[in-house]
Structures are given as structure tokens and as C-alpha cells.
Amino acid sequence: MRIYKAALAVLVLLMVGDLVHRGVVPAVTGRKSVPSSSNDFAGPWIGAWMWRHGQNPYDVALTSEVGRQSLRYDRPVVLIYPATTCMLLSPFTFLSWKTANFLWSLLCVVGVAAIALVLLKLGRFKSEDIRSWLLVAIVFSLTPLRAGVLVENPAIVSIALCLAAVYLASLEKDIASGIVLAMATALKPNLCVWVLLFYLLRRRWRLSMSFIVSGAVITSVTLARLPLSPSRLLANYMQNIQETLGPGGSNAFGTGNHLGLLDLQVVLYPMVGRAASVLAYLVFAIGLSIWFWAVQRNPSCPETLALSSLLALGFLPIYHRAYDVGILTLTLCWALGRAGDRVGLLRRTTLILMLLFLIPERLFGSFSVAHLPDNVRSTPWWYLIVMPHSVWILLLLNIALLCALVQLRHGGEGSRSDYRRKPLPAALSLKVAGL
Numbered sequence: 001m002r003i004y005k006a007a008l009a010v011l012v013l014l015m016v017g018d019l020v021h022r023g024v025v026p027a028v029t030g031r032k033s034v035p036s037s038s039n040d041f042a043g044p045w046i047g048a049w050m051w052r053h054g055q056n057p058y059d060v061a062l063t064s065e066v067g068r069q070s071l072r073y074d075r076p077v078v079l080i081y082p083a084t085t086c087m088l089l090s091p092f093t094f095l096s097w098k099t100a101n102f103l104w105s106l107l108c109v110v111g112v113a114a115i116a117l118v119l120l121k122l123g124r125f126k127s128e129d130i131r132s133w134l135l136v137a138i139v140f141s142l143t144p145l146r147a148g149v150l151v152e153n154p155a156i157v158s159i160a161l162c163l164a165a166v167y168l169a170s171l172e173k174d175i176a177s178g179i180v181l182a183m184a185t186a187l188k189p190n191l192c193v194w195v196l197l198f199y200l201l202r203r204r205w206r207l208s209m210s211f212i213v214s215g216a217v218i219t220s221v222t223l224a225r226l227p228l229s230p231s232r233l234l235a236n237y238m239q240n241i242q243e244t245l246g247p248g249g250s251n252a253f254g255t256g257n258h259l260g261l262l263d264l265q266v267v268l269y270p271m272v273g274r275a276a277s278v279l280a281y282l283v284f285a286i287g288l289s290i291w292f293w294a295v296q297r298n299p300s301c302p303e304t305l306a307l308s309s310l311l312a313l314g315f316l317p318i319y320h321r322a323y324d325v326g327i328l329t330l331t332l333c334w335a336l337g338r339a340g341d342r343v344g345l346l347r348r349t350t351l352i353l354m355l356l357f358l359i360p361e362r363l364f365g366s367f368s369v370a371h372l373p374d375n376v377r378s379t380p381w382w383y384l385i386v387m388p389h390s391v392w393i394l395l396l397l398n399i400a401l402l403c404a405l406v407q408l409r410h411g412g413e414g415s416r417s418d419y420r421r422k423p424l425p426a427a428l429s430l431k432v433a434g435l
Contacts, residue, residue, distance in 0.1 A: 008133035015140035019112070019149050024105045028403050041104050041152040042071060044086065047079045049093040051086035054227055058083075060243075071097050081231065084186035085154065087222040099214050101152070108149045111160040115139055115329060122170060122304065123333035131336045139329055141358050148323030158188035159326040159347040162195055166307065166330070169207055178210025185211075186218050191327050209333040215397045245319055262320045264395065267388050277317075287398060289298065294405035301408050304333040309401035315394055322390060325357055330399065346404040353397045357390070388421035 037084050046067045047057035057063060067073035079086075092100040116139040122410050125132040139145065148156045161184035168177035180241035185192040226233060264283060291313060295306050308331040315324070335351040385392065 004130055005133050008130075008137045011137050012094065012133075012140050015137075015146070019109050019140070019146065021095065022150055022414065024109060026105075037376050039101075039153050040154065041101060042067070042073055043077055043079055044081050044154060045097070045100060045104075046071065046077050046087050046090060047081065047083075047086040048089040051083065051222070051225055052090045052093050054225055056226065056228055056233075056236060057086050058233070058240050060240065076242055077266035080237075080240050080244050081154070082186065082189060082217050083222045083226065083238070084187070085188075087218065087225070087352075088183065088186055088264070089154075105149075105152050108152055108156045111156040112140060112145055112149060114160040115145070115163055115326065118160070118167045119329060119333055122163070122167050122330070123336065125336070135332050135336055138332060138354065138358070142326065142329065142354075143357055143360055144234045144253045144322045145329075147361065148326065151323075153321070153323045154187050155191065155321065155323040158184045158191055159324075161187070162192045162327060163330060165192075169204065170303075174204060174207035175210045177215045178207045178212075181207075182214035182218060185215065188324075190314070190318060190320065191311075191324055194311050195307065198310055202303075223345065237398070249302050262315060262322050262324065262390055262394060263318060264316045264391065267384060267391050270384060280317045284313060287313045287316065287402060290402050294409050297409035298405075302334055302337075303407060304330060304337075305401065305404060305408075308334060309398070309405055312401055314393065316398065322361070325390070325394075328354070331397070334404075343404045346400050346407070348402045350397065350404070352394055353400060359389075361390075389401070 046063055050057040050059075050063055050066060060076060060078055063077040063079060064073075064075075067075075068075045069074065090399060092104065095103070116136045119135055119139065120132055123131075125134070125135060128390055131146065145156065147153075161180050165177045165181035165184060168174075168180060181192060181195060185196065196208070199246060223233075228236075264280040265276040268279050272279060292307075293308055295301055308328065311327055311330065331350055331354060335347050335354065
């Protein structure tokens with residue numbers, strides 16, 4: 001057992017060293033002094049600078065000019081982050097770009113460490129337990145998290161805050177949890193809104209009110225600094241969203257985006273075209289209905305399982321980048337749980353599916369271009385299955401988690417690693433004959 005712990009510890013040290021070498025050191029040496037398209041912090045930093053100076057961060061012409069003058073950024077800046085992100089990141093704009101970039105890259109590495117620590121606390125894993133070492137090794141080796149750190153994507157910090165809010169909620173520190181969750185949502189709404197929904201359904205009213213008040217304060221401060229009305233701000237924001245995600249946009253559903261996007265529309269669009277969005281929402285609606293039914297039938301089901309399943313469902317219909325998968329590390333708290341129940345096979349299946357996210361994306365990108373012939377890479381199976389493999393993994397993960405919830409629907413199968421449980425409100429009850 002000790003040799004396994006030693007091997008995992010060495011792996012963690014190597015992964016941390018690699019993150020620091022490729023993520024932080026370039027910011028210190030100046031190799032990231034001129035941001036490129038692979039730096040996801042540049043756009044929000046420019047938007048935060050615009051917000052601090054009372055200008056519209058969604059004015060593409062103006063933000064692009066600021067980027068050229070202050071950062072020598074030679075690409076158009078089309079900001080699709082909410083204005084609240086600009087407000088929260090505004091303290092970094094008091095620093096030079098080089099200093100701000102270094103601190104943010106360091107914060108991203110710290111964010112991954114915080115994710116691992118919070119998961120250990122949530123799962124109540126002991127330091128002498130091999131599962132603790134395995135969990136930390138998986139977190140630091142997870143390709144989406146590592147990619148997020150290397151490009152300094154704000155999702156990493158948002159995920160760390162979101163999981164911290166879940167941990168605070170497990171300690172019943174609802175006010176603190178609501179504040180932290182509001183900050184996480186202000187950075188990355190499409191990740192954290194599902195956590196809020198979960199606690200609303202669990203009737204965690206203090207937590208929800210804390211979130212609402214904190215969110216209202218953040219939103220009010222954000223809007224107070226902007227020189228345009230909320231309606232015009234929303235119109236500008238939606239225009240940027242359309243320019244980025246619409247047909248021909250940089251994040252539209254095309255073959256060049258299979259490695260970057262992570263929602264069901266990616267694999268559906270090549271087959272059914274514009275109907276992909278409708279089908280993705282239909283699959284989501286079916287999955288959500290099963291989730292409600294299963295959780296309602298077993299109010300005491302493991303919260304780590306129920307929340308992980310809801311988060312995974314949230315990936316199916318709407319835009320997500322691969323970095324967002326980091327939030328699904330929450331499933332490890334359940335998958336690595338010590339329980340000899342009837343869902344043991346599904347625990348192992350979930351763990352294996354999460355381990356598949358360790359596969360480097362380069363294996364299907366630059367490596368395949370250099371080593372595989374064109375007749376292989378041009379086949380439908382490569383285009384529809386191999387390239388968007390992460391989407392299929394995500395779909396299988398959803399199925400495994402939902403199956404586990406259904407099998408546990410009769411109750412009494414919670415594990416000792418699960419925290420406070422509350423039943424869903426009676427208004428959501430499914431009236432089943434004989435119950």
C-alpha cells in the first residue's frame with residue numbers, strides 16, 4: 001500500500017511541477033507579456049479595465065482598441081463573460097498586465113489545489129487512505145483542469161469557489177455558502193446556477209437568501225459603474241454571444257471546435273443541423289425528469305451523487321468548454337466512497353469514465369494529424385465519435401449517475417461520506433400508486 005501512495009505522491013508532484021512550469025513560469029519570464037489566443041484571461045482583464053473606467057466592455061471596437069494599446073493584443077476582443085466578471089476582476093487592472101497575469105496564473109494553480117482539498121473534506125477521506133491520494137492525483141492530472149490552468153481560464157477559480165460553497169453548505173454554514181456561491185456564479189453562471197437550483201429544491205432558504213442578497217449587491221455595483229442602461233447592456237451582451245456562438249462564430253459547432261466544446265449539440269449538429277439544439281434540450285428534459293423522479297423517491301440519497309448528476313445534466317443542452325468538466329470532480333466523492341451497496345458497479349463505472357478525462361486532447365489533435373493518414377481522419381466514425389469523444393464520455397457519465405439514482409430510489413443507501421440531506425418539497429412529489 002505504501003508503494004502505491006508513494007507513486008501517487010510522485011505523480012502529484014510531477015503534475016504540480018508541470019503546471020507551474022508551463023502555466024506560471026512563462027508569466028514570470030515574460031513569455032506571456034503579449035497575450036495570445038491561448039490566454040483566456042486577456043479578454044476578461046480588458047473588460048475589467050473598461051468597467052473600472054466606466055466604459056462599455058461589450059463594445060467590440062472599443063475593447064479591441066484598448067487591447068491593442070494596453071496589451072498589444074492584435075485580435076478582436078469579443079467579450080462573452082457577464083459584466084459581473086469584469087467587476088470581480090477589476091482589482092487586477094490596478095496592476096500591470098505582466099503582474100496581473102502572473103498573479104492570476106498562480107491563482108489558477110492554487111485553485112486546482114483548493115479543488116482537491118475541498119473534495120477531500122467533502123468525501124471525508126483520511127490522509128492514510130489510498131483513496132485520498134488517488135483523488136488528488138486524478139484532480140491534478142485531469143486534462144480539462146490542466147488545460148484550464150495553462151490558458152488561465154476563469155472557470156478554474158469559479159469551480160474552486162463553487163465546490164467551496166458546497167463544502168460550506170455541508171457544514172450548514174448557509175450564509176457563507178451563499179456568498180461564496182454568488183461570487184462563483186458571477187464569474188461563471190452556466191456552472192454554478194445548477195448548484196443554486198439544487199439547494200432551492202432542498203429548501204435551503206438561508207443559503208438561497210444569502211445568495212440572492214449577495215448577487216443583488218454584486219449586480220448593483222456592476223451596473224452602477226456602466227454608462228448604459230441594463231436593457232442596452234443586455235442587447236450588447238447578446239450581440240457578442242451571437243457573434244461568438246452563432247453560425248460562423250469562433251465557437252460555432254464546426255469540426256475545428258470538437259476538442260474545445262462540450263455539449264450534446266457538438267455531436268448532433270453534423271447529423272441533424274439546426275435541430276441539434278432542440279434534440280439536446282429534449283435529451284436534457286428527459287434526463288432531468290428522471291432525476292426529479294429518482295431523487296423524489298429517495299430524499300435521503302447521497303447528496304454528492306444527486307448534485308453531481310444535476311451538474312452533469314447541465315452540460316448537455318448549453319455551451320460549455322472542456323475546462324468546465326472540473327466541476328464534475330465532485331462525482332469522485334461518491335465514486336470513491338466506501339460502500340458495498342448494489343450500486344458498486346456503477347461507482348466503478350463512474351470512476352472509469354472520469355479517468356477517461358485524463359486522456360490528453362493532443363492525442364486526437366496535433367498528434368493524429370502528424371501520425372494518422374488522411375483517409376482515417378476523414379471517416380465518419382473519426383469525425384462523429386473519436387474527435388468529440390469527451391461529449392460521449394459525458395453522455396455515458398450522465399447515464400451512469402442517473403442509473404445509480406434510480407437504483408437507490410427506495411432509500412437507505414446513503415454513505416457515511418454524505419452530508420446533510422433534506423427531502424424535496426412536497427409540491428414536486430410524484431404521486432405513485434401504492435406509496
